[in-house]
Amino acid sequence: MALLERAPELGLAAILDHWAGETAASPFLHFRRESFTYRRVDREARALASALSTLGIEAGDRVAVILPGCPEFVVSLFALARLGVVVVPLNPRLPEIELRYMLRHSEAVCAVTVENLHGVDYLQLFEDLLPRLPELQYLVTVGDEDLWYDDRIHQFEDLVSSGMDRPIEGEVTENPDALFAIVYTSGTTGKPKGVELTRRSLLHAAAGTAEALALTPADRVIGITALFHAFGLGPGVLGTALAGASLVLQEEAAPRETLDLIEAHGVTVHHGVPMLFAGELREQSVSPRDLSTLRVGLMAGAPFGERLFDQVEAQICPRLIGGYSLTETSSTLALSRPDDPLEKRRFTVGRPLEGMEVQVVGPEGGVLPVESLGEILVRGPGVMRGYYRQPRETAASMDPDGFFRTGDLGILDEDGYVHLVGRRQDVIIRGGSNVHPREVEDRLLAHPAILEAAVVGVRDDLLGEAVWAALVPMEGAIVTEEEIRDWCGQTLAEHKVPDSIRFVDELPSTGTGKIRRVEIARLLKAGSDLPRS
8 A cells, every 4th residue: 555655756667667566467457368566567667768769769759559458558657667757648539630630639658559450550650641631750560460661660569579678778766747648539529639638647546546455466357448538547457556556458349259358367446437337237147247256337428327336236336336527637536435435335436535625605705604505616736737739718717816717517525425417508598598408318218128228309390309218128128218208307407308219239339438428419319310220
């Protein structure tokens, strides 16, 4: 626990050095059928740092890492930390236009990329991109392709081999308050912005999450597939490293594979979005695995209903907690704890991490008393430095006292727990009355036949906005629109009952499990089919 207590003051290299020396043979990463010890990750990160330094990459440069959940991502992260380089983690599933925008906006000088993924040839993609990105000088590729080599393109394993056991010419002393990562928001409701995160902010969130989960070197963690996300960087990789635990990596979230890996590796801690846990429930009912090693699960990233929570505790994890995570707060902002009362774990996103101040304010900006609904503001060491190259956006996101405006609506109860209600911009104004989608979704998810729900506002000539719901039913369930409306009408005011209901196979979502509400509203309004599974 000593590292957890000192985490915000540490450099990433110091964390890896500690465990590489303390328990050199202990596993840090498990991937496919191979394990990577702390010592091996440390040696490869040093070697990669040495090789990148000889290419002229130095402190302050931006390097994009465009990889799925694989060891090369983690090795790159620690290598770049030693050089004082700013990491730009990008989702490998991004369409070309968004990828090009983020590489250009971040002014990345180098990209570490997978060669092939999900049918996309990234070598060909970058052959087309390189002439359009004048700042991008080098490409480092991860894969087994025979490459067309030139002085700008290098294979990852070749760089590691060339730098092995050589000094790192450009190594720096890590500054906790220096910019470490530019993490792009998912852009579900607007244009993506580059969030500037320091080592201190990421390690604060990572340590707070690890402490809440009581992580130790004996733990094995799973469910961190989006390493490019703030949660993947912080609580995922860094939180696991701070505790000296090990991380079971997956290239993407897949319920069947996750359950197999839990059983094979004796996993003890399970992270995941509700969609992943729901898929695991279906899979476990068909082909049960031995999940007895699991001691705690963290479900976050999207709303979840009481029924899903109870089923996961009964069939997957014996103890489940919830959390509240934002890119702008370096991931975890609030978290329930395993020893919290059941009602707090079910119906709240927990208490703020130590050092994080939360306020709930009204429309005029005044602080509201407890149990009042308003916008959630937060201040503390986990809050971002700002939006990269967007000073006006940064200024608009902060209040005069330095609190970050989350845009989320919620309640702070008398025990200090945060209750999320929805996004401020998601509020539906139906016939002059406000409807909070989260409230309606909670009611829908309580129905035994409903697995997932998304409620959106769709422009209506009579009402201004109508309440529309897209629902994913439980497998084999028989349910009608009339039944759902009756169910909602039992506890919701008449104006909150959905005006239109569509049953779908799946809800459009980002790579991190966030529902794409804008896309759902557009498809529902157009009468188009939502993506089918």
